[in-house]
Amino acid sequence: MDAESPQHRSLTWLERYLFSIDHKVIGLQYLITSLLFLLFGFALVSLLRWQLAYPGQPIPLIGRWLPDTLAPGGVMLPEFYNQLGAMHGTIMIFLGVVPLGVGAFGNYILPLQIGAPDMAFPRMNMLSYWMYVPGGILMLLSFFLPGGAAQSGWTSYPPLSIINPGQTAWLIAMVFIITSSLLGSINFIVTTLNMRARGMSLWRMPIFVWAQLITAVLLLLAFPPLEAAAILQLMDRVAGTSFYLPAGLIVSGEALKVSGGGQPLLWQHLFWFLAHPEVYVLLLPAMGICAEIIANGTRKPLFGYNIIAGSMLGIGFMSFIVWAHHMFVSGMSPALSNFFLITTLIISIPSVLILTALVWSLKGGNVRFSVPMLFALAFLPMFGIGGLTGLPLGTHVTDMYLHDTYYVIGHFHYVVVTGSIIALMGGIYYWFPKWFGRKMSDFWGKVHFWGTLACMNGVFFPMFIQGLAGVSRRLYDPTLQPQNLSTQPWNVVSSVAAWALFLFQIPFIVNFFHSIFRGEKSGENPWKATTLEWACPSPPPHGNFSNPPRVYRGPYEYSVPGREADWFPQDEAA
Amino acid sequence: MGFLFSCYVNAMHPALLRFLGLPAQGSSYAHKVDFDLLLLHAGMAAMFIIWAVLMAFLLIRYRRKEGRQAIYESTGGAWALAGGVAIVLFELVIIVTYSIPTWSTISLRLPDEKSSNVIAVVAEQFAWNVHYPGPDGKFGRRAAQFVDSGNVLGLDPGDPDGKDDVVTLNELHAPLGKPTLVYLTSKDVIHSFFIPAFRVKRDAVPGMVSPLWFEPILEGRFTISCAQLCGIGHATMQGVAITHPAEEFESWLKEQSALKDATD
Structure with a gap:
């Protein structure tokens, strides 16, 4: 953006806050919207967990407000249960964590960290947000459409997803959301490659920028197959095609009138070709945030910068050739499973390298236990559990038993919740002063942290026990199956922990809004950090930097020998 | 290498099964799947404990103290990485050498x-x-x-x-x-x-x-x-x-x- 850009004329309220093309405003729009979706998705599953803990009993308090089509007498119907499950997954992943990690943090922080005045394509950036919003609204409204919301799981396997009600709105909303991500990813790649400040070579970029760049490439390459697949599924529903429907289907005793010739497994291949890289889309920004916070909190250079960046590149590449480990029992040729077993085990090596490098970064540090640091440190062992429990699922022999059990749910929630969301929370506490010029309360931050960490483990650890006992997922009433009775008390533990986790978000929400207006003023660089986002005012003005910054050194020059101050900003001439 | 361990398969103590909470072994290959589960979980527990102990030690040893400066140079990192990768590779080799032949017998090859x-x-x-x-x-x-x-x-x-x-x-x-x-x-x-x-x-x-x-x-x-x-x-x-x-x-x-x- 040059000097003639719109900051020289006064902007209307709409241009400034709603249809802004400033990456910072768009970042904050993404932040607030995605946090609201996270809260809503969490509320859905809190309701669902009532049915798991106390199957068939009326839902207290909320139950009476629910319509009879969903929960007559406050008792949840199976179709409502399935809607809650499918929409929880969809909302958390596509409308919550990805827009938070990429849309919010990437938009706000990435241009600042590379010393750019804005994104390469500001209007496309705005368009990306305004594709995400209608997609999200359509998802929410789908609960009120005839037939309700999608109820075929977030994975939407045909033929079920084609004959079930609710799926059409889901597919249209997904097309919006995917288009939004594609627009964003092109912008991130071009911005990172073309708009870096003088001296900001690729190998001087903060790890967070590496993480966003690789994430953007994954989104750009993985989402188009899903978009195509979603449109094919939409055609199967509305235009009478049968891309995913074989001939001779008989549904409740009636022959389904379709031409046939389709293949249900085609959807699974296309879906998982996206959805496995998607795991790393959820994870890489979180790892990037942890790297930033840990370097700052230990007051020493990150150990193994090249190894972390290189491992992220390795993960990005490998993530495209592991997808069928989700399909070991799908009826796909078992001979193919050996290939995907081996690639899956190989992809664990770069993750181990990143974790080891981050842990070893603590050595020789002067470790401060600030709130962001607590979250970043908790990420390491918690993501460790998530990663390790992936091994028995990525191994075909043991997956044959554990597939589609609670073990899977425990595994990916350890990765995404105690992993990604914990790190993203840390990122909010870390960059909050940059966004609003004020700090969040330390005390309430610590209450939020310890409560959240304990409750998350209370929710998800019992799932491993249930999974090993053979409890399948997505069961409306687990107690209908005799083999689930012995582990049913763990469902109560999980549910109580989930509701407590919900309560522990209240201090966070209050702290967030209170601190915007009343928090302690923080100044430009409250964490005494080295990267470029701390070299401009908080919050940064339109155009970010008064003079284009110049970069003289790597991103984490802390405690450089011979200097009095223990941080050496990237833009400070020696 | 996995087969070196598989000699324990038939002698596997039922207490271990109870520890993992698995149901009774009702088929001829159930014990093979269980052994793989046990192998994996033992390795996972070992790796987690090594990491967690190391991390806890580093956090206590290098917690913030007034007047102390962090050390700019990292030392021993190459060994840490090599150690981490070695442990993982060891685990992966065991998984592969046990799981692939087992998969062949239980899934690839069908009975006559x-x-x-x-x-x-x-x-x-x-x-x-x-x-x-x-x-x-x-x-x-x-x-x-x-x-x-x-x-x-x-x-x-x-x-x-x-x-x-x-x-x-x-x-x-x-x-x-x-x-x-x-x-x-x-x-x-x-x-x-x-x-x-x-x-x-x-x-x-x-x-x-x-x-x-x-x-x-x-x-x-x-x-x-x-x-x-x-x-x-x-x-x-x-x-x-x-x-x-x-x-x-x-x-x-x-x-x-x-x-x-x-x-x-």
């Missing part, structure tokens, strides 16, 4: 039809139909156009091979002492055939036939549940696998076949 109890399982919302070829050992033809309420599988009434076929609902009978080979498919949506005690699970996909096998080693009744979301009745979709000594199974099958002849 002649020496097996061959059945077809046809899933539908929300039931398991089991189709036995009867004494002639030949399945009657199934086709969609013959399906009605009295002929849920759509057996071709004109096919002589189907005359002695037996169809059961939510009951799978299998003999002890020889493998049961299942040709699995579905009429409507994807289901997943899961017998926890046999450690077997495979999706039933419409338009496709997926073969799987198991050899029961315990006499009794074992739950068959559906492991893939298949609609609003998913949780109710249950069957039972009933295992019999071989002679008892043969007489059961003859009896059912005769019963069917009588009603035709």
Whole structure:
């Protein structure tokens, strides 16, 4: 953006806050919207967990407000249960964590960290947000459409997803959301490659920028197959095609009138070709945030910068050739499973390298236990559990038993919740002063942290026990199956922990809004950090930097020998 | 290398199984799956403990103290990385050398039809139909156009091979002492055939036939549940696998076949 850009004329309220093309405003729009979706998705599953803990009993308090089509007498119907499950997954992943990690943090922080005045394509950036919003609204409204919301799981396997009600709105909303991500990813790649400040070579970029760049490439390459697949599924529903429907289907005793010739497994291949890289889309920004916070909190250079960046590149590449480990029992040729077993085990090596490098970064540090640091440190062992429990699922022999059990749910929630969301929370506490010029309360931050960490483990650890006992997922009433009775008390533990986790978000929400207006003023660089986002005012003005910054050194020059101050900003001439 | 460990398989102490909370081992290969689970979880626990102890030590040793400066240079990192990778590689090599041969025996190689109890399982919302070829050992033809309420599988009434076929609902009978080979498919949506005690699970996909096998080693009744979301009745979709000594199974099958002849 040059000097003639719109900051020289006064902007209307709409241009400034709603249809802004400033990456910072768009970042904050993404932040607030995605946090609201996270809260809503969490509320859905809190309701669902009532049915798991106390199957068939009326839902207290909320139950009476629910319509009879969903929960007559406050008792949840199976179709409502399935809607809650499918929409929880969809909302958390596509409308919550990805827009938070990429849309919010990437938009706000990435241009600042590379010393750019804005994104390469500001209007496309705005368009990306305004594709995400209608997609999200359509998802929410789908609960009120005839037939309700999608109820075929977030994975939407045909033929079920084609004959079930609710799926059409889901597919249209997904097309919006995917288009939004594609627009964003092109912008991130071009911005990172073309708009870096003088001296900001690729190998001087903060790890967070590496993480966003690789994430953007994954989104750009993985989402188009899903978009195509979603449109094919939409055609199967509305235009009478049968891309995913074989001939001779008989549904409740009636022959389904379709031409046939389709293949249900085609959807699974296309879906998982996206959805496995998607795991790393959820994870890489979180790892990037942890790297930033840990370097700052230990007051020493990150150990193994090249190894972390290189491992992220390795993960990005490998993530495209592991997808069928989700399909070991799908009826796909078992001979193919050996290939995907081996690639899956190989992809664990770069993750181990990143974790080891981050842990070893603590050595020789002067470790401060600030709130962001607590979250970043908790990420390491918690993501460790998530990663390790992936091994028995990525191994075909043991997956044959554990597939589609609670073990899977425990595994990916350890990765995404105690992993990604914990790190993203840390990122909010870390960059909050940059966004609003004020700090969040330390005390309430610590209450939020310890409560959240304990409750998350209370929710998800019992799932491993249930999974090993053979409890399948997505069961409306687990107690209908005799083999689930012995582990049913763990469902109560999980549910109580989930509701407590919900309560522990209240201090966070209050702290967030209170601190915007009343928090302690923080100044430009409250964490005494080295990267470029701390070299401009908080919050940064339109155009970010008064003079284009110049970069003289790597991103984490802390405690450089011979200097009095223990941080050496990237833009400070020696 | 995995096979070095597999000599423990048969001697595996039941306490370990209880520790993982697995159901009884009802099929000939259940112990192989369990051993892999045990191997993996032992390795996972070891790796987690090494990491966690290291991290806790570093956090205590290098916690913030007034007047101390962090050390700019990192030392020993190459060893830490090499150590981490070595542990993981060791674990991965064990997994691969144990799991790939095991997968070959339980999933890639199918038992010979002649020496097996061959059945077809046809899933539908929300039931398991089991189709036995009867004494002639030949399945009657199934086709969609013959399906009605009295002929849920759509057996071709004109096919002589189907005359002695037996169809059961939510009951799978299998003999002890020889493998049961299942040709699995579905009429409507994807289901997943899961017998926890046999450690077997495979999706039933419409338009496709997926073969799987198991050899029961315990006499009794074992739950068959559906492991893939298949609609609003998913949780109710249950069957039972009933295992019999071989002679008892043969007489059961003859009896059912005769019963069917009588009603035709």
